[in-house]
Amino acid sequence: MLAVAGVSGSLGRAALLVGLVGAVFGMFASVMGTRQHDEKVLRLVPRFATLCVIATVGAFVCMEYAMITRDFSLAYIQKVGSKSTPALYNFTAVWSALEGSILMWMLILAVCTVIIAWKYRNRLIDPLVGWAMATMFFVCTFFFILTLGPANPFGKGAAGVLDGPGPNPLLQNHILVLFHPPILYVGYVGMTIPFAFAIGALITGRLGEGWLLETRRWALFSWGFLTFGIILGGWWSYEVLGWSGVWAWDPVENASFIPWLTGTAYIHSVLVQERRGMLRVWNLSLLIATFSLTILGTFLTRSGVLNSVHAFSDSDIGPYLLTFFGVIVLVSVGLIGWRGEKLRSPGTIDSPISREGAFLANNVLFGVFAFVVLLGTVFPLIVEALQNRQLIVGEPFFDQLATPIGITLLVLMCIAPVLPWRKASGELLRQRLFWPAWAGIAAVVMSLGVGAVGLAPLLTFTLGGFAAGAALRQLALATRRQGLRGLVGRANGGMVVHIGVIIIAVALAASNSYTRSQEITLTVGKPAQYGGHSFEFVRFVEEKDDRRISVKAEIIVDGGGTYAPAIQKFTNMGQNIGTPSVKSMFTKDIYLTLQPPVKVSTDTAKIKVFIKPLMMWLWIGGGLMGVGTVLAAFPGSRRKPTDPVSAPIAQEASV
């Protein structure tokens, strides 16, 4: 395992060793410099960060070089490399298995570390920054150890191997393999930055006023990438997996969703801290939970204890990740116990019917949601440990619990945006919610008009209309006051995100509840009808190259465009991969898959047709969430970012 081979193997491993040294020295420099207030030592910190990033980029380049030159002396290349993989998928093959994806994690982490070190280089004398840097380097050190030990990408392979199987067929089938994993990883790894500042705040026992905003912005940045990565993952699943779904509550999907939930809780409740100076310890705990859940998720899905479509082969990375998770949790809990009292703020929240109250309710719901997903993910492990029997917790369980939680969150999204800080009267709510409520009524009337049935989807449409009304009301008021600037800032950008979320909720409710499907056997020259659409089979097209045989069935939909669902057989893997073909419209998608067995010599093809309403709106809603996140990241016009905001509020207002 530890032996290396080839020039790129040796160089890559050497680079990782240099990086480890850089990270360890960086950590010591941060700690020593901070403890002794030694500016000279602290000035070294950014340089060690630079050393780490150069080393990691070097290692990554070595890996890519080995992959591109098909250096089969490396075990990793033997596992995921193949002479027949096209250049693009060969490039992405670097992160198609465990060792390479940990290397990518390391690369992003090193880049984050160097950005933080240089951005705040003039403020390193602030102990909060010093301790945050030490935390960043500590996490770096751990990941360098992973890449040098249990997840060594440069291990020497068996002698005499001249070709490999290439990456998993699903990872050489769609361009999204280039985007989804790195973007998701930026989201995961980015959560290290707010975590580091949270640890810094706990150790120094103060929250340096400006740092709250910086931390919030980094958390929002990571949250945005995590959101975008998750949505891209759903899109990929839809385009590639052939069951016409975007989300299967697979353990790896859950592992990305759980930190997303706690991160979402944080970006809401941090606003209470900005405005009222309260919930400081709670917010720090949410940041710590988010980061440690990314590590726990990585442990659950990458150590082989749980399996899923995303799972890589077994490795001995598990104990390392579990230990790291344990250390983070113990240290954080210890720090909160030690310093928490010092950070606690004196104020109180006056009334549950207030903006603050709504944020707390939001936190309860997101917390419970995260717990449900985590429980469902690890429950098979618990049952196996206690009763030594296999159990599967699948989609229906998660759907049953996610639906009521989602609907409750929608209720909150209806009311919360119009709530004032501190206290709201019933009369005020009746006034402000009047037109949004009518938007909800309009939505239910419209849904009934187009034939919607079922309580849960109709409730979603009604509340969706209501919540969208509340968000639009907020945006309309803000733009009336401030023009286009009324779209910028955390509250207003947040409303744009809300609208995106509502669109996604409506699209999910419609597509989950009203998808209809039918298997049809088509014969050339005899168009068939299903769901008001016609399907005419034209011919099979067979394509062959070194790595795969692909059979496409060309089908004319509604007498117009030609769609070609395919089945591919990857010769190295012997696995059949279906590739769907989708006609997207604003109201619905027509999703076609070719069903095995395919007999190319005949003139009949069996296809499965899914008619899925409103699917396109999932991606539109996702795009809107992205736009809203960017708008929210810009400071609003109300307050300069340097103003102190978390000073205790004078008490007289609450009497």
Place this chain on the structure above:
Amino acid sequence: MMSALSKKLKAWPVWMLMGILVVALLAVGAGRQSGPLTQEDRIDNVTQRLACPTCDGESVYVSQAPASQNIRNEVARQVASGQRTDDEIVAFIESSFGGQVLLVPRATGLDALIWVLPIAVLVCCTAGLALTFRRWKREQGGQASDADRALVAQLLELDTDPTDSL
């Protein structure tokens, strides 16, 4: 300022009417038939509740593995024969294929925990939040205890001397 008409429009009675309207509309929508399910729809519904025996955590509906294909074919046969309901088909598949084919944990024994724990956590969190609000309310109320009033009065008395001299 708000006009009197607008104020009247947005008062309780109108809200009550709106609530009744929504409930009525939802009842209409929840009650009406969605049109007959095709056999394919029923097959999809049933296979979504069954686990693929050879893959990891996928449903038969999602999976493309041959073992899932077998189960799907069996479900299709059962649906086509029209003898059994969806629940009965699931039970039949469970008994004839053996092993772990259910995707939803039962509500008995240890497995019941997966249903009980989320509710317990929700109740605990909500109760915790409610208690915190009560504490906050008490803290606000506590500012005017008798001892506080006495202290304030005492200080005010001390305060009178300098103001008199001004």
